[in-house]
Amino acid sequence: MDRKKAVVIGSGIGGLACAIRLQSLGFDTTVVEKLDAPGGRAYVRRAQGFTFDMGPTVLTVPHFIEELFALERDHARLGEPDFPEHTLGDGARVTEGTSGGPATSRYVELVPVTPFYRIYFDDGTHFDYDADPDKLRAEIEKIAPEDLDGYERFHRAAKAIFDRGFLELGYTYFGNVRSMLGVTADLFRLDAVRPLFSFVKKYFTSDKMRQVFSFEPLLVGGNPQKVPAIYAMIHFVERTWGIHFAMGGTGALVQAFVQKLEELGGTLRLDSEVERIDVVRDGRRRRTTGVTLAGGEHIEADLVVSNGDYAHTYLHLVDKEHRRINRDALVKLRKQSMSLFVIYFGYEKREGDPDLQHHNIILGPRYEELLTDIFDRKVLADDFSQYLHVPTLTDPSLAPEGHHAAYTLIPVPNNQSGLDWDALGDGFADKVLGFLDERGYIPDLKERIVYQSYVTPDYFEGTLNSYAGNGFGVEPVLIQSAFFRPHNRSEDVENLYLVGQGTQPGGGTPSVMMSAKMTAREVARDFDVPAEIANGVPAGVA
Incomplete structure (x- = not known):
């Protein structure tokens, strides 16, 4: 097969996973990223010696990661996954042996996290969510x-x-x-x-x-x-x-994916925002020829894969004259997921601190009503629930000695709410951190904080180009699932594909890696990639 050119827009986990697969299929693949570092939602914030994953921190199905690191040039392995037998079955138990296979271990260290989550209820009791059936x-x-x-x-x-x-x-x-x-x-x-x-x-x-x-x-x-x-x-x-954690943070996994892509011959270009997906018209047919960057540079390609937000891809990157299916009305009609308010903070350790876990879910006094406020009424309620992530309990290297790096994530309405986060942000951050202090999760927190910053739905909309500031793309309701979810192959433009949380099968780190394989399969089918390449098995991998 003559080597054709592919461009992947966005270097999120889905985009990098798809780029690795395209490179292994025989395409010369270039990833173009708007930001100054890879990761997309998995971007890393570093400040005052602290390292903060800005996005996903829960890694599951490590076999999907192992499969990516085991790929070789012209050996794409697009068949069904061969799950290790010892991880299946009703009696299966999570052990250290499931975290990182031999290929993964050459790039990044994955470790299991137990319990998966500590779930705190508003009355002060808690529940440790674990794989061990007896403990559960x-x-x-x-x-x-x-x-x-x-x-x-x-x-x-x-x-x-x-x-x-x-x-x-x-x-x-x-x-x-x-x-x-x-x-x-x-x-x-x-x-x-x-x-x-x-x-x-x-x-x-x-x-x-x-x-x-x-x-x-x-x-x-x-x-x-x-x-x-x-x-x-x-x-x-x-x-x-x-549930697993990449030592060094999810950002270490992202960097490992970049390393794998480059070893296979692929390229990552940073500070390269896409202004337009270029399309030529031949009668009723429309076909992409590559992308144009914000500075005017055209990158020619035989196919384009967008790991960007679904709505942003169609509304802002593909001219409306080329969209017969994904027209403005349909794209805007799709229900968007909620957004997030995330506070990143570093604080001093103290002897006798409460026994927090790596992953903590702190539920507020309301559950169903709060969900309705966030998703349907789109109002910022007086109460809130949050996910408190303290990765330095597993990896102390993410903070200066004697300190913890943490973030706390609060689901909030997306920007269809009309909330003014410039006016609300500081006060809301103080309220959340005050809650952690006053309720005894991190006593005297305000005295101990040495670094603090936050992002609002405006970050998702303005920096990550997420429509309406959504945090997770199209909301996964029934009428936006499976066939009714945005398709990985564009119905409007030939050789244009999508990958990531906004497409099939959905959000979450395992799903976006599954999405990458789905999209790569469609590319292999459309470009008649020989079966021995599409389903090849790298040397030394069963």
Whole structure:
């Protein structure tokens, strides 16, 4: 195959994963990134000796990472994943051996995090979410013993959804209605289309257990009251392969992906914002010829993959005369996910500090009503829930000696709310940090902080080019899932593709890596990549 040229817009995890796969397929691949460093939402902020991951910090399914690092030039391995046998099955346990395979270990060190999350309730009690089935049942018995039987039934139902929805259908690309109709009956049979929170309520009577087993879609931009119950599989994905952390932070994983891309012959260009996806017209056909950068430079390419925000890609990078399907009205009609307010802070350690964990979920006094405020009413409520991340409990190198680096993330309405974050930001940050101090999560925090900054929905809209400041792309509701989610192959422009959280299958680090393989498969099919390349197996990899 003559080597053709590919351009990938954006160096998020999905974009880099797709670029690595395209390079291994035989394309000369260039990644163009607006910012001065790679990562997109996984950008890294460094200040006063602290290192802060600005985006994703929860890594699951390390086999997907291993598969990327095992790729070789002209050996793309686009077949179904070969999950290690010891990580599957009802009795599977997460161990150190599942974190980093031999290929991964050459680039980055992954370590398991246990417990997965400590979930704090507003009354001061907490629940340690863990892969160990005995520990998990002990936590349920401690807080809601009446729900032990319900958990067993939920566990079986979640496993059935996981087996069908993830292991069997995880890499299914729903490019047409026929592909969707083939699985609809199964989804109804598994009760996987009803809202997740409603699904969870069937099995648990305790409000606390309902929150514990429904909150996870918030980590990918979904409202537990609205996402389909197929998201119950997250419980089993985490239980099967665990939650992991890249030593040095998620940014170390991003840099490792860049290293892998460059070793394969690919190129990353920073400070290179795309102004336009170039399209030529031949009758009713429209075909991309590359991209034009903000400075006017044209980069010629046989195909373009956008890892940018779905709405931004079509509304701002593809001229409307070339869009018959993804017209302005349709793009703007799609419901966007909520946004985020994230505070990055460094503080002094003290003897006798409370026993925080690496990942902490701190729930407010309301659950369902707060979700409605954020997603539907789009108002900034007086109360809030937050995800407090303290990675220096695992990797002290991320902060100066004697200090912790942390961030706390609060779901907030996206910018369709009309909230003025220039006016609200400082006060809201003080309120959140004051809460952590006054409620005893980090006592005397205000006295101990040595560095503090924050981002608002305006950062997502202005810096990351996310439509309406969304934090996770298109919201994962039922009518925006599978076939109804934006497609990885553009319906409007030939040789234009999309990848990442805004496309199929959805948000979250494993999903965007799955999205990269889906998109690469479509490219391989469209460009007639020989089967021995598309499904090749690198030397030394079974």
